[in-house]
Amino acid sequence: MPLFVKIKDRQSGPYTLHELKRLVTEGNFSQADLVFHEDRQEWIEAGQLEELSRLFTPEIQPARPRTVYAIGGGKGGVGKTVLTASLGIGLASLGYQVVIVDVDLGGANLHTCMGILEPEYTFYHFYSLQKENLSDILLDTPIENLKLISGACGTLGLANPRYSQKLRFINELKNIQADFILLDLGAGSSYNVIDFFLAADQGIVVTTPEPMAVQETFNFIKIALMRKLTRTFKNNPTVIGKLEQDVFSESGRLAVPLQTAINDLEVIDADAAAQMKSVISGFAPSLILNMVHAEEEIKEGMVLKTAIEELLAVQMSILGYIDYDESVRRAVKELRPFVIDNPKSKASRALAKLISVGLLEKTGWTGFKEKRRVLRQISQEAKLYPAGQLQESDTICSVQCFYWGDCEYQNGGYPCPVRHLDPIFRR
Numbered sequence: 109m110p111l112f113v114k115i116k117d118r119q120s121g122p123y124t125l126h127e128l129k130r131l132v133t134e135g136n137f138s139q140a141d142l143v144f145h146e147d148r149q150e151w152i153e154a155g156q157l158e159e160l161s162r163l164f165t166p167e168i169q170p171a172r173p174r175t176v177y178a179i180g181g182g183k184g185g186v187g188k189t190v191l192t193a194s195l196g197i198g199l200a201s202l203g204y205q206v207v208i209v210d211v212d213l214g215g216a217n218l219h220t221c222m223g224i225l226e227p228e229y230t231f232y233h234f235y236s237l238q239k240e241n242l243s244d245i246l247l248d249t250p251i252e253n254l255k256l257i258s259g260a261c262g263t264l265g266l267a268n269p270r271y272s273q274k275l276r277f278i279n280e281l282k283n284i285q286a287d288f289i290l291l292d293l294g295a296g297s298s299y300n301v302i303d304f305f306l307a308a309d310q311g312i313v314v315t316t317p318e319p320m321a322v323q324e325t326f327n328f329i330k331i332a333l334m335r336k337l338t339r340t341f342k343n344n345p346t347v348i349g350k351l352e353q354d355v356f357s358e359s360g361r362l363a364v365p366l367q368t369a370i371n372d373l374e375v376i377d378a379d380a381a382a383q384m385k386s387v388i389s390g391f392a393p394s395l396i397l398n399m400v401h402a403e404e405e406i407k408e409g410m411v412l413k414t415a416i417e418e419l420l421a422v423q424m425s426i427l428g429y430i431d432y433d434e435s436v437r438r439a440v441k442e443l444r445p446f447v448i449d450n451p452k453s454k455a456s457r458a459l460a461k462l463i464s465v466g467l468l469e470k471t472g473w474t475g476f477k478e479k480r481r482v483l484r485q486i487s488q489e490a491k492l493y494p495a496g497q498l499q500e501s502d503t504i505c506s507v508q509c510f511y512w513g514d515c516e517y518q519n520g521g522y523p524c525p526v527r528h529l530d531p532i533f534r535r
């Protein structure tokens with residue numbers, strides 16, 4: 109859970125553990141600094157908190173720190189789910205322990221993407237307290253080192269969990285043993301999605317180069333930042349009022365860039381302005397541009413990055429881009445992750461580069477070698493991966509379906525992710 113801290117008597121935050129780790133590395137946070145303990149409602153020295161001990165031991169900054177990535181972005185259908193599955197496979201094939209988690213509470217389908225039609229356990233078992241720990245609902249996948257936490261299938265009343273249920277999930281995430289945890293978020297910018305995005309160590313937004321998608325991604329980042337700032341300044345109505353008036357108005361239009369609002373705030377409340385700057389600098393999402401048809405479309409990613417820097421004062425890095433590739437669509441139809449279905453495709457090669465250069469930050473010749481290694485390892489995995497699991501009997505989505513009018517998926521031509529649950533609905 110994000111934490112408030114007091115460094116040299118100045119309060120700042122909330123920070124995720126990952127952000128605190130960064131402060132420790134930079135020498136800006138020590139065991140003697142104070143942390144606000146939510147349960148005990150008091151300030152405690154960081155060095156005395158068991159849950160922070162790994163921040164200060166040298167082995168917590170090795171080459172393989174555990175990182176929770178949230179993969180979101182405003183627009184639906186931009187490729188969040190297929191990318192989560194294939195990124196997970198790429199990282200697992202390099203030997204990392206990876207868990208992919210379906211946090212799309214309204215339309216869980218990460219399991220389908222992995223070829224698992226009827227997951228034995230889902231989030232439902234966790235939310236309904238049938239299973240106490242997230243580790244109890246971890247599922248094996250055909251890939252070694254890769255586990256899955258499946259979302260609740262169908263409409264089982266989980267689209268709007270209570271905040272306490274979300275907190276329970278976020279806290280439990282910390283207990284999962286893995287090098288990488290990838291959260292596949294649902295579409296949209298509701299707080300259900302945003303809260304998971306902010307709870308992760310690193311937020312990744314996925315967009316296509318289309319103007320509508322780019323605009324929705326900008327809005328997603330704006331809303332996430334507002335949520336973060338509102339939580340920080342919840343006891344300071346002057347700051348909240350200023351933000352609402354100048355930057356995050358109901359009409360959705362920015363009256364002034366956030367930096368101008370900070371400059372104004374500096375005049376009336378220098379401490380609040382400093383705190384705001386520190387919250388914003390701890391918020392550094394990264395971007396994946398997906399379904400790129402031509403090289404000139406890559407500039408849309410740069411345009412978005414510039415807009416976010418100039419208007420929201422947020423630094424956004426670009427992790428990489430993935431080409432538009434028909435083989436991705438074919439793989440989805442076959443219920444296979446695209447890097448497994450065709451490890452040599454354009455999309456798979458772009459994904460390997462994104463992992464080696466973007467995520468693992470290998471540059472130059474080392475980056476090139478690492479990309480080759482990712483592709484080699486994925487090809488090995490593909491050879492061992494079970495053949496298509498699509499059964500003749502699996503229902504294919506069509507307007508002929510009895511449920512079409514009521515169905516939230518309406519994904520004509522693709523295997524239906526919910527009809528196999530018929531027995532549950534009929535009970």
Ligand SMILES: Nc1ncnc2c1ncn2[C@@H]1O[C@H](COP(=O)(O)OP(=O)(O)OP(=O)(O)O)[C@@H](O)[C@H]1O
Nearest residue numbers: 184185186187188189190295431432433436437440
């Ligand atoms: N690089 C690509 N090239 C071609 N098609 C793609 C590519 N990436 C994704 N797609 C297609 O886009 C569709 C939507 O992908 P996906 O389900 O991953 O999106 P999503 O962002 O998770 O959607 P939602 O917001 O509904 O959860 C899939 O059918 C997939 O085949």
Ligand SMILES: [Mg+2]
Nearest residue numbers: 188189212293
């Ligand atoms: Mg999805």
